[in-house]
Amino acid sequence: MSAPVRRRTVALAAVLVALAVPVATAAGPAGAWELPPRDYATWHEYGAATAGGSPGPVVVAPGDIVWYADTLENEIVKVPAAVPAAVEHFRLGALAPGISDLAAASDGTIWFGDFLNAAIGRLDPATGDVTEYPLGGAFDTATSLTNGPDGALWFGDPSNGGIGRIALDGSITRVPDPAGAGVYGIAAAYDGRLWYTRDGLGSLGAYDPxxxxxxxxxxxxSGFTGLTAAASGGVWVGGIDTVVKVATDGTVAKRITIPAPPFGPVVPRHLVSADDVDLAFTDGDRGLGRVDLWGTVSFSRPPFAGSEPDRLGVTSYGSLWYSDRGRQTLGNV
Structure with a gap:
C-alpha cells in the first residue's frame, strides 16, 4: 500500500444558502435554485460556491448529489440536486491538488486524481478528512477515475501503460496493457468489466476483475476523445467527428459520423449516459451534444454570452449538470 498523506479539513456547511443567485434562465428570471423542467427547455446558471472560484470536474453521486472541484479555491463542493441551496464546501488543505476528475465511491467518499502531486486523493465528507495516496512515480497520473463493480476505484495509468485499481483502504494494484498502451479513458460497464481506450491503437480493452x-x-x-458506459448497455466512445456505440459482445452497434462544417472538427469530450439521454457530451465549438436512442445527434448551447460547457454529470432522471469554463459557473438543463 502506498503510504498515505493525511490532512484535516473543515467542512463549511451553508445550509439553505444559495451558491449564488442564478444569473439567468432561458425562460426568463426564476427563483434561486429552481429545479429544471424535464423537457430541457430551461437552462440555469449559478455562480461558483465561493466568489472568484471556477467549477471544474463534475460527478453525480448516488442520491443525485452533484459534486464539483474548484482548483482556484482549493475545495470540493457538494450540491444536492433536489435541494441545491444546501451547499457544502470542503477545503483541501495546504497541499493543493491539481484535480483532473472526481469519482464517488460506494462508501460515500469522494476520490480525485491529483496530477500535481502524482497521487489519488480521498475526501471523507462525514469528517472533512482528506487523504492522499502517492502513485509511486514522480510523473504518474490517474486518469478517468471511475467506481468499479468490485467497490474499488479504477483509473487509466498512462505512465505505466495499462489500468490501475485503488481499494478503499488505499492499496494500489496495476493491470498492464499487453501493448503498454497509454490509457486516458476508462468506464465500468454494466457487464461487470472495465472498458478502456488504448491510445493510438484504435481499440478498446475490456478487463474482467x-x-x-x-x-x-x-x-x-483514431484519436480517442472520450468513453462512458451506456445506460442502455455497452459503451460509447468518442473520436474526432464521430461517436461509436460498442455492445458488450464487442460488436459495433452504432457508428455515427458528425458532419464538421461549418464549425470545424467536432471533438466529443466528457461523455455521459442516462436513461433519458443515451449519450451527452461537450464540444468546444458547438456546446452540448446529445444522441438519442435512435442515433439522432443534436446540439445546443446555453443562452449565456461566452458560455463553454466543459465537464458533465447526469442525474438519475436525466438532468445534465455542467461546469462552464468560459463563464466560470455551474449550470444545468
Whole structure:
C-alpha cells in the first residue's frame, strides 16, 4: 500500500444558502435554485460556491448529489440536486491538488486524481478528512477515475501503460496493457468489466476483475476523445467527428459520423449516459451534444454570452449538470 498523506479539513456547511443567485434562465428570471423542467427547455446558471472560484470536474453521486472541484479555491463542493441551496464546501488543505476528475465511491467518499502531486486523493465528507495516496512515480497520473463493480476505484495509468485499481483502504494494484498502451479513458460497464481506450491503437480493452480476462475490441477510432458506459448497455466512445456505440459482445452497434462544417472538427469530450439521454457530451465549438436512442445527434448551447460547457454529470432522471469554463459557473438543463 502506498503510504498515505493525511490532512484535516473543515467542512463549511451553508445550509439553505444559495451558491449564488442564478444569473439567468432561458425562460426568463426564476427563483434561486429552481429545479429544471424535464423537457430541457430551461437552462440555469449559478455562480461558483465561493466568489472568484471556477467549477471544474463534475460527478453525480448516488442520491443525485452533484459534486464539483474548484482548483482556484482549493475545495470540493457538494450540491444536492433536489435541494441545491444546501451547499457544502470542503477545503483541501495546504497541499493543493491539481484535480483532473472526481469519482464517488460506494462508501460515500469522494476520490480525485491529483496530477500535481502524482497521487489519488480521498475526501471523507462525514469528517472533512482528506487523504492522499502517492502513485509511486514522480510523473504518474490517474486518469478517468471511475467506481468499479468490485467497490474499488479504477483509473487509466498512462505512465505505466495499462489500468490501475485503488481499494478503499488505499492499496494500489496495476493491470498492464499487453501493448503498454497509454490509457486516458476508462468506464465500468454494466457487464461487470472495465472498458478502456488504448491510445493510438484504435481499440478498446475490456478487463474482467473477477476472471482477470482481457479482451481487445477493435473499434476503428483514431484519436480517442472520450468513453462512458451506456445506460442502455455497452459503451460509447468518442473520436474526432464521430461517436461509436460498442455492445458488450464487442460488436459495433452504432457508428455515427458528425458532419464538421461549418464549425470545424467536432471533438466529443466528457461523455455521459442516462436513461433519458443515451449519450451527452461537450464540444468546444458547438456546446452540448446529445444522441438519442435512435442515433439522432443534436446540439445546443446555453443562452449565456461566452458560455463553454466543459465537464458533465447526469442525474438519475436525466438532468445534465455542467461546469462552464468560459463563464466560470455551474449550470444545468
Amino acid at each position: 473477477v476472471t482477470r480476462d482481457l479482451d481487445i475490441v477493435p473499434v476503428g477510432v
